[in-house]
Amino acid sequence: MPYSQDELATMNSIIERYPRSRSAIMPLLHFVQSRAGYVTNEGIETIAKLLTIETAEVSAVATFYTQYKRKPVGEYHVGVCTNTLCAVMGGDAIFSALKDHLGVENDGVTADGKVSLEHIECNAACDYAPVVMANWEFYDNQTVESAKSLVDAARAGNPPAPTRGPNKLVTWKEASAVLAGINDGLANEGVQAGEPSLLGLKLSKNGGAK
Amino acid sequence: MTKLTPVLSAHWDEKDSFTIQAYKRHGGYKASEKALAMDPDAVIQLIKDSGLRGRGGAGFPTGMKWGFIPQGDDKDHYLVVNADESEPGTCKDMPLLMANPHVLVEGCIIASHAIRAKRAFIYIRGEVTHVVRRLNQAIEDAYKAGHLGNGFDLVLHVGAGAYICGEETALLDSLEGFRGQPRLRPPFPAIAGLYARPTVVNNVESIASVPAIIANGAEWYQSMGTEKSKGATLYSLSGHVKNPGQFEAPLGITLREILELAGGVRSGHKLKFWTPGGSSTPIFTDAHLDTPLDYEGVSAAGSMLGTKALQIFDETTCVVRAVLRWTEFYKHESCGKCTPCREGTWWLVQILRDLEDGRGTEADLEKLLDLCDNIMGRSFCALGDGATSPITSSIKHFRDEYIAHLTNGGCPFDSAKSTLFEGANA
Amino acid sequence: MTTTDVAVELITVVIDGFEVNVPKGTLVIRAAEQLGIQIPRFCDHPLLDPVGACRQCLVDIEINGRAFPKPQASCTIPVEPGMIVKTQLTSPVADKAQKGVMELLLVNHPLDCPVCDKGGECPLQNQAMSTGHAESRFEGTKRTFEKPVAISSQVLLDRERCVLCARCTRFSDQIASDPFITLNHRGALQQVGIYENQPFESYFSGNAVQICPVGALTGSSYRFRARPFDLVSTPSACEHCASGCDMRTDVRRSKTLRRLAGDDATVNEEWNCDKGRWAFKYVTAVDRLTTPLVRGADGVLAPASWPEAIAAAAAGLKGKRSAVLVGGRATVEDAYGYSKFARIALGTNDIDFRARVTSDEERDFISSKVVSSTTTYADIDKADHVALVSFEPEEESPIVFLRLNKQVRKRALKVSSISTKLSIASEKLNANFAKVAPGAEAAALTALELTNKSVILVGERASETPGLLSTVISVSEKTGAKIGWIPRRAGERGAVEAGALATLLPGGRPVEDAAARVDIAAVWGVQSLPSTAGRSTSEIIKALSTGELDSVVVGGVDALDLPHSKDAIAALKKSFVVSLEIAPSSVTEVADVVLPVAAVTEKSGSFLNWEGRARAFAAAVNDSFNRSDLRILSMIADEIGESIMLGTVTQAAREISSLGTWDGARATFKSVSTSGAHSVNGDQALLTSWRRLLDLGTLQKGEDNLAGTSRKSVAVISASRAEKLGVKNGDALRISNEVGSITLPALVEAIHDDAVWIPRNSRGTQPLISLNSVHGDVVSVVKA
């Protein structure tokens, strides 16, 4: 389906953020994902046209970055950190449990299209290990059980709220729009910081630092 | 008695700390007001005097970096903030931006004034939806409040999952709309960076440190830290510790001191190995508990301060498994441009997998070390170098454990023991 | 080096203990070459920007006693004063670094050298021998890919052989500006590829194949055909256009198996176009003429012996009023043969090499301006502004395009294109597009800001717009801008210098200049030469049809290239025609004597490219009959009794060089006034067209893989015309006049509102034949 006038206008406004149009390629790819859920051929061809570059140049970029998917993922895309620290602290166990539980392999999608699974690299939340991301929102201090109930709830259509994120988990497409730089008005929801982030501050107050 | 000095994190415990109101409540946007009234060169001088060094890993003096930007060259200049934070173990910039994005916005205003940039970009990793929201909102609010606009623009650019884009020249290529692969240097970004224009690339924490320095003066900043490593910084403690988290302290604090504050290694266990600054910094053991965590101290002890990502592993952790995981990370994240890193990490992973499974001989350890020798310093950028650090340092400290895998015919560890939910079937 | 070049600073460096002086900016890897020290490399290519990606060329460097802490990529580091370099020959560190990289490159490389086309001429294979370990320490699993994938109809990709040097992708981007192949994915999965809906259809794709240092990219036509050591290589020159590429032809058992771009820094550098590389099968196409044919009393062309045929030709020409038509593909020596043959054996100046749409204005332009032109590629390199007039460089002289593109990329050279339609090349060159109605080109040229550092590149199609060449001259005289005339065919400039034109004798000597005639008559050993200017191509055809001429010698002309081709064929039919050809054509069909001649690869000779630069070549394939046109003309002349004494190419070449230069006056130019564009209304439009590089040209016969990459046939109209007609892209458009019609899918693009553009000689569109029209004529355009 071709992009609507509104969508094209948004794409053009993304281009206008930059002094040189080609810089807009990454947010445009996020935007394309926010419409179809993945980077479609139509998305690639439209971006190439808007930026007056070749389609090969767009697909070269799209395939470089792991967040761009060339085939559909689930409505809730679940990433389990299996980089060393999370892996050791439970990430490996969580990941293999989820594979069994969902009956999918890495990069697989459940048959109902609700949940997809990916093992991910360090997501800058090591003090909250083991970490699971859903649509790139933080689910901190996970266990095998909490992760299973997360995906079960997601398949049932009522995933729990992220630990540090908005009050409700948005869909993959909605999250992609945020990554394209579109404000969804949810910035003020959720905590400002989790306990570990505040640990040093608390200790210093207790111990009367400075 | 505590050495902690919360500056960046000072108000994170307030529920609305990320809003512009909260930021202003504590004097936010006063520093930029002050800086904009100063001569740009005076701002650079002040930062030079403060001794602030880059917090992205290399510790390059920030003021000196700004001073490299040519003046009066009639060209556009750019500030690019590196918020890609993807080095394993590193987890300071994201909580900072989640809790207080405005301090970065204000830092950008000041730094751009100093280097005479009319436009700045924040390149943030893409896998952090909520942090993107907070930062985007902060920028919007700063525009509404008139701190942005009027000739200075700040653009948030969201990455899409590529560790290499933390490397500054790869970041610039990515920001220009290309595959994020590192560029040849020279020319350095200060001469030909973004769009081939003079560009400063700084880490989030480096730029976020600037408003307080402007507000409190260079001397105040100088008064913290050690001789050559001035100021305070965020140490991120993670892993097998009682209480992981962020500790803002003067440079030069030791792991022993931080562990004490955090309640030590998780109970019933003892420290086995740790990284001082992310997975690319050679690992340390309990022999290094008293190494001052400043740039000089750590490097004298044979590693690097890096991003101050203190990942703690206790005696339940198999070092071979840990190193294999990191190596798989480097293989996954190698950009593919250069042969040593691309092909080397492919090979390293295969050898380490065999070793973990108890296949191979002690000669494979020599092969592994020789391969690392052929990658280290032969790669195009520091990613390839970093890939060798866990291997060479772990073989140095734990050669016997590698050999134990061979004699045991597999991993002698029970991986379940090192999980936080001990007993779960791994 | 010319005297105007600024003195370059020389820098002294020491490499492996030897001193060498090289210009500032020289890369270490090339400074080492000066000393004969070969540092192994893959990604390095002297014409591409350095990347330092493969890391094969690591060396140890110190500058003024300060050593780099780690080995450096010698392909990225320019020399500096006080630099001491140690390569693998003297530094154990560099040697180990190189061996280490080589070992890593081979980790994922298949061991399929025995079945790989590159085997035997493979830099990886060779450098693995010189730099590699004897045995591999890799015992793991190699990366595999589906193989091979066709990335266009003429290029195949075996990804697992690729060493990811990015030469191919950098070439396509930096040199051709056709980034249709790119690096995709990342890390160990990084791979060269196309976007699935856009094949690698670049006119220059073969260069990517040629510079691939392994067998990852191969040409479909050459795949599995030969091993390099079975091939005999001959330096050659390209016969396809006037760019003048230096080439290499590889032959096995008298059959050309492939052609490669040669290396001539002044002309094609190391590149060529895909037509030059891959269009050579026409020589061996099945319908090649092999024996002479003579039309018998029964009116049927029948095989004849050479003596019979020569006698028949001479009999039909001797004492008759005869003329010569020689197409634009003759070598200099052959053209000289035709020129001398016309003057001596036929006693006429009725000779013309222009088998296309021409004008007297063009003939005068050639006689007065082209013969003396010294404009070269180097002028493009130095120009402040290049104006393209009725000239599409990528389609009509691709190396000129590459040279322009290089300057555009390097220093933002300003290019203006005066044209009816915006072309892909103009977009790539970022050209200032002066959009004109067909016929209105002259005014746009006058409006350009040109200086004495500017260059006007004018194509052969300028002859189709009355007054345009006159304007080119007047603008050049006013501004001092240099003129470069760039015809399409390889033989045209040589034919000019050989005097294969009604107004010119060899060496640019005006026919009407008595001293010039004396010069030539002396060399030729004849009393006198015909003194009045002869007829042009169209006048010759006309005279044949009215009976003012009786006979004609036709060398390599296809009547279908001529305007009013039906009339031309009818005129030839009426006359006595001697046709020298390699394959049956519209002319051989009506000829009385057909004499098979050698194709370019079968003989030696030379071309002059558009610059006037000699491009000599040797025979790549031996033609046992040695049937160069020259030799046959000599035999006919002997038979007529007016010898031209040009038995061999060497003889001809020697005679040409003995003519010396002509310092006398040039022919004068009579200015022609412009008529401007016709006005149109309603369904009417002005036709405009040009030939594409890959089209139905006879020299592309038998090359289906090549043809598969040609651009699609379309009819281009402006957005406003499309709206008026209610058509969108892809709808069928019918272009017609009283002669006929052409129907093509519509494409809406930047074109003058009054114009309709169609390809001139592509599938389904040959306006010269079906409309008898090519440029500026009124046609009707309707939705079909």
Ligand SMILES: Cc1cc2nc3c(=O)[nH]c(=O)nc-3n(C[C@H](O)[C@H](O)[C@H](O)COP(=O)(O)O)c2cc1C
């Ligand atoms: C592979 C690699 C990844 C990097 N990742 C980051 C990163 O995520 N964030 C960052 O600030 N610096 C990163 N760096 C360091 C940057 O290249 C650069 O030195 C830094 O952003 C400069 O900022 P600073 O002077 O403020 O420290 C990385 C370097 C390498 C080689």
Ligand code: SF4
């Ligand atoms: S070391 Fe080489 S392959 Fe690895 S990330 Fe750097 S440039 Fe890319």
Ligand code: FES
């Ligand atoms: S030839 Fe120097 S790095 Fe490839």
